[in-house]
Amino acid sequence: MHEHLKIEQDGRILRITLNRTSDNGVSDSMAAALSKAVLSAHETSDVVLLRSAGPDFCTGRIRDAGTTPPATEAYERRPEYDSIFNSYKAIRQAQVPIVGVVEGRSMGYGTAIVSLCDVSFAADTATFNIPEMGHNVMPTMVMSAVYDRMNRNAILWMTYSTDFIDAQRAMSYGLVSTVVPEQSLQAEVDRFMDLLLSRPRPAILGLKEYLRVAPRMDDQGAIDYARTLHSMVNTATAMKKAH
Incomplete structure (x- = not known):
């Protein structure tokens, strides 16, 4: 458990x-704790709901207090970012x-x-940017x-410009699934x-599982994998329970 x-x-x-x-902000140690939590979530849960205590979802990566300055040699510095890359993975x-929920x-x-x-819900007041440049x-x-996740032109525009975009534009770029009026956000999340x-x-x-694996397969592999999962999942006892 992490204090933040x-x-x-x-x-x-x-x-x-x-x-x-x-x-x-999200520190490197927070990112590492997030990784651990989501990778073990299936042991207790059917879904993870990720949000922030606010007022912002996340203003970016920050270094943990008390850590040493970044290494000056590139090869030594490379592992310092592993907690971030590992959280994406x-x-x-x-x-x-x-x-x-954003x-x-x-x-x-x-x-x-x-x-x-x-799946991601954004309040209509949410904004997004990539400020590093x-x-x-x-x-x-x-x-x-x-x-x-995004098309090439959208990525390059956001990274080069560093401008904030609104939630509707973020949805058109593929960053979020749906945009909801701020006052209706919680009700829509609960309904979903x-x-x-x-x-x-x-x-x-x-x-x-299918959407995690199939995009990296060739066409025939993706079809065969779909056939296998179709047979496995749709013959499961839980799929036959009456609603």
């Missing part, structure tokens, strides 16, 4: 809240879907993890998360979570 990461088990939902309200590889600003690391969520930092960490949890667990997990 609130993790609560709520029935079949694992609620994870980014809880660094002083600046809404963990969200991709989590066995249960991750639902993101309010306020989502910057840099925040934009990256929103893009990796399986404004600080003379090449945003390759963020790009490693969004490269297959009830709907998702009405689906049988084999189908919930099977959909995530």
